[in-house]
Amino acid sequence: MKKIGILFGQENTFPPAFVESVNSKKESDIAAEYVRINKVIQSEPVDYAVIIDRISQDVPFYRGYLKNAAISGTAVINNPFWWSADEKFFNNALAVKLSVPVPKTILLPSNQHPPDTNERSFRNLEYPLDWEGIFNYIGFPAFFKPFAGGGWKNVYKLNTPEEFFKAYHETGTLVMMLQEAIEFDEYFRCYCIDQKNVRIMRYDPKQPHHLRYVQNPLPIETKLFKTIEENVITLNKALGYDFNTVEFALRNGIPYAIDFCNPAPDADLHSVGQENFEWVVDTSANMAIRKTKDYKPNINNLTWGDFVRSFVSNKNFPTKKTNAK
Ligand SMILES: Nc1ncnc2c1ncn2[C@@H]1O[C@H](COP(=O)(O)OP(=O)(O)O)[C@@H](O)[C@H]1O
Ligand SMILES: [Mg+2]
Secondary structure, three states, X not given: OEEEEEEOOOOOOHHHHHHHHHHHOOOOOEEEEEOOOOOOOOXXXXXXXXXXXXXXXOOHHHHHHXXXXXXOOOEXXXXXXXXXXXXXHHHHHHHHHOOOOOOOEEEEOOOOOXXXXXXXXXXXXXXXXXXXXXXXXXXXXXXXXXXXXXXXXXXXXXXXXXXXXXXXXXXXXXXXXXXXXXXXXXXXXXXXXXXXXXXXXXXXXXXXXXXXXXXXXXXOOHHHHHHHHHHHHHXXXXXXXXXXXXXXXXXXXXXXXXXXXXXXXXXXXXXXXXXXXXXXXXXXXXXXXXXXXXXXXXXXXXXXXXXXXXXXXXXXXXXXXXXXX
């Protein structure tokens, strides 16, 4: 019997539905359950061919457990090594290389020194920063948000340099980025599963959390739909995520990718709604089953993106879309 495990935190609806969905498909020799962890011994294989990780971003102990599982072959979704390395500023830089439109973005040093550092630790950094150049490049309004964040925490929309400096002082040791605000007509949030299954959902960020996913949405114009779908796949292939969401803000007909570092994306029935929930449960269950069938012990069964693979194979990273039809 090959096992699929799901590792999760406080969420209520997705984990049980996922387990039930896998098991209801009655694949011979494949069963899903909640991951069980006790003694974590170095290099010792775990009992799972596949683990869906929904929580290691908040529980570093789990991240360690998952990396240890992966070296004996467990296919962890998403790749815990890449997830540890990734962040939003890099994501945007990569999108530029891939010709996927993104808002102009600048990385800023944290306002306060990180623990155990002082001004002597920053002798490579010019002071003051070229604030005028930065503000001229980004413009206002601007978004100001952590380079490695999530859940809308510490996300500011700012209108003036004065507002910026006030916010900057509030952010302490967080590394933040300043980003052009895309004043959008429409907004989309897209699941991408197994680097090929895309679900484009209309999303209204101006609504309260539980009302943001538009229910009974209007159809999306075919050309825009295709562009979004293609960009979602391009980004996820380059990054190597099996399960992710990409957000787009539409301005003057161009979808700008806003946030595509969501390796444990919201999949709660009460926020995404019944139809999206059924899709995400069923599609992720099918992916887990496929990966379980492909699983071989003691080899690397993780997914690695084109970006990493280009280095391993000593090839230039492709700068054009790789999935153009
Ligand atoms: N550059 C931007 N232009 C327009 N809206 C943005 C921009 N950046 C963020 N937002 C808005 O703020 C929300 C939260 O920012 P996001 O980058 O998604 O951070 P998080 O990872 O915390 O969700 C987005 O869903 C979007 O509504
Ligand atoms: Mg977001």
